[in-house]
Amino acid sequence: MASGGSGHSAGAFDIRTVIALLFAIYGVVLVVLGFIQPDAELEKSAGLNINLWSGVAMVLFAAVFIAWARLRPITVPDDVEGDTAGE
Known part of the structure; x- marks a missing residue:
């Protein structure tokens, strides 16, 4: 694996997005x-x-969480070298 930071974003599975969605729904209500x-x-x-x-x-709290998740996304590696889970 190259040290260039290859991977993909956690996207909708980021816990900050879930928390922001819940706060936004309750806030609008x-x-x-x-x-x-x-x-x-x-x-x-x-x-x-x-x-x-x-x-x-x-x-507003939900908006801050969404901004945080967009500006600092969690990167999930595509593959892991030396993975011994299959052995």
């Missing part, structure tokens, strides 16, 4: 709930729209 919740719910939280702000934070 919270943002939608933040917009449609009744005023009685806002009174419980001292006028702060907790669903909206935590949803926005989760979507």
